[in-house]
Structure formats: structure tokens, C-alpha cells
Amino acid sequence: xxxxxxxxxxxxxxxxxxxxxxxxxxxxxxxxxxxxxxxxxxxxxxxxxxxxxxxxxxxxxxxxxxxxxxxxxxxxxxxxxxxxxxxxxxxxxxxxxxxxxxxxxxxxxxx
Numbered sequence: 397x398x399x400x401x402x403x404x405x406x407x408x409x410x411x412x413x414x415x416x417x418x419x420x421x422x423x424x425x426x427x428x429x430x431x432x433x434x435x436x437x438x439x440x441x442x443x444x445x446x447x448x449x450x451x452x453x454x455x456x457x458x459x460x461x462x463x464x465x466x467x468x469x470x471x472x473x474x475x476x477x478x479x480x481x482x483x484x485x486x487x488x489x490x491x492x493x494x495x496x497x498x499x500x501x502x503x504x505x506x507x
Contacts, residue, residue, distance in 0.1 A: 400432050409436070409504055438502035 397416070403409045413433070420429050439445035471479040 397432050400436050
């Protein structure tokens with residue numbers, strides 16, 4: 397359990413979880429194990445915590461700006477006869493979004 401925070405591979409972590417599930421006995425040991433696992437996983441649910449970080453940084457408005465489509469009307473016909481649409485996204489909030497992505501995350505989610 398001392399090296400749980402150093403594990404960055406999902407497969408390795410899965411194996412460690414199996415081992416801990418087999419060999420940890422006693423209520424106090426189980427509680428300590430769950431606390432260590434939560435440290436590695438971070439805040440749960442993961443998606444809600446990521447969205448909250450984005451909202452706190454004010455990136456929600458900028459993400460909406462990024463979704464604005466500029467261009468088009470008629471689809472473009474490619475050389476093979478298929479249709480394609482061209483879209484352009486503004487990248488005004490990409491710097492803030494990258495900063496949030498690079499924020500300190502638990503080891504297993506940081507990769």
C-alpha cells in the first residue's frame with residue numbers, strides 16, 4: 397500500500413487491487429486501504445470533478461465560444477465523390493483549457 401501513489405499504469409493498478417482484495421483483512425486495514433485508493437483515484441465522480449475545475453477557471457464560456465462553427469453552408473464534394481463539411485473553431489480558450497488539463501491530478505489520472 398505504500399507504493400500505490402507511484403503506480404501510473406491501469407493494468408498494474410488493477411493487479412494491485414486484486415492482491416489487496418485477497419489479502420487485506422480486518423476492518424481497520426480495509427478502511428486504510430480504501431483511503432489510499434481514493435488518494436490515487438482522486439475526486440469521484442471523475443467527470444464532475446473535471447467539469448467543476450473547468451467552471452471554476454471560467455473556461456465554460458470559452459469552451460462555448462470554441463464550439464461556434466464558422467463557415468460552410470454547403471458541403472464540399474471530395475475527389476472520391478463523398479461529402480465533407482468544413483468547420484473552423486476559434487481557439488480563444490485553448491490556453492486556459494490546457495492549463496486545466498496540466499493541473500495537478502492524482503497519479504493514475506495524470507497520464
